Amino acid sequence: MGSSQDNTHTAFFYGTLMAAEVFFTVCYRSATTNVAILKKMHQFKPAILHGYCRRRVQYADYPGIIPDPDHEVRGVYVTGLTSANLYHLDQFEGPEYDRKTVKVRLLSKVGDDKGNGNAEGEEVECEVYVHNKPAELEDREWDFEEFRTQKMKKWTREDYGFADSDHFSPQIIENGEKDAVVCK
Template identity: 80%
Template sequence: MYHLDQFEGSEYERKTVKARLLSKVGDDKGNGNVEGEEVECEVYVFNNPTELEDREWDFEEFRTQKMKKWTREDYGFDNSDHFAPQPVNDEEKVVVCQPSSTL
């Protein structure tokens, strides 16, 4: 978490929130999602929300057009297996979740 805090910097505040895990994942608009158990997780909240774009974040756009600003230029692009699942031990596991709009 220390490294994530350093990466996010002073523009973000880390907060603990409650979220519901999805027991079934629907389409990219959330249709068909089924919420499951509630968990606590850490999220980074941007301190200057007026500077955010007024649209949903698009992973594919980030991966193909913007990721090179944040990582090595070749990381995660075509002909790369960086997005393939990798085994981790219990000490490396972190729950990543998106706060539910129903909480």
């Protein structure tokens, strides 16, 4: 279990949760704590997971990963996760994902989208969510930039990186996508 002495956990995120705004919305949806304090609790570091490939989930804004010895997935290694954070993450990911313990390599230098120029450093153990229905994955890579620029706003609490607002009402979004964290 990717946990450390201070009873916190670590995880590798490769999809929507790479965006800090989505991560904080999922883990602290109803938090009233100052955002700056919450942000100090976690470190986000670029990392790579070998032996998996990332694919877009059909009819969805988010990806899944499945084991694949010929590929690797670039993402973010996050520290300082509490048991409550993991509970919210498990709820967010839902039954189509299994939480597994894996080893990732931190990137001391981040290369281009194809991985050219990546410099791999320390290997660390952490949790990751693996998609358990490979037939639901498209035969194409998921595009984080497209998500960030076109879709992310409907996945986040507006005070986590967007214009100030105190109007947060969760709603179900089109295509039956994940509904727990969406704001109007």
